[in-house]
Amino acid sequence: MKKAITFLFLILFEITAFACPVCKRNQPKVLRGIVHGPGPESNWDYVSIVITIIITVFALIYSVKWLLKPNENNQDHIKYSIFK
Structure with a gap:
């Protein structure tokens, strides 16, 4: 779990490093x-x-x-043939 949190933190930290100084100046405040x-x-x-x-987000929540x-x-489901 620590590795996953660290990985997510590093990804989020890296995203903020994408904009160059000119783009930072020209973007709206939100972005x-x-x-x-x-x-x-x-x-x-x-x-x-x-x-x-x-x-x-909806697709991610339902996928998980x-x-x-x-x-x-159902005992006839294909997944049970793998478990046997």
Whole structure:
């Protein structure tokens, strides 16, 4: 667990190092120092990002949930042929 937390911390720390000084200056305050290149051109860019984040988090939560507890109890299921 310590390795996973350290790895996530290092990844998040590395993300902030991507923007160059010119991009830091030109980005909006919310994204300053995080992204490289041109910033959002309109508020619709933020809307699309938020929708994408919501879908991704939803998919991640259900993927982990069904991976850990699939609730498949049928004895004829293919997974039981692997367990035998």
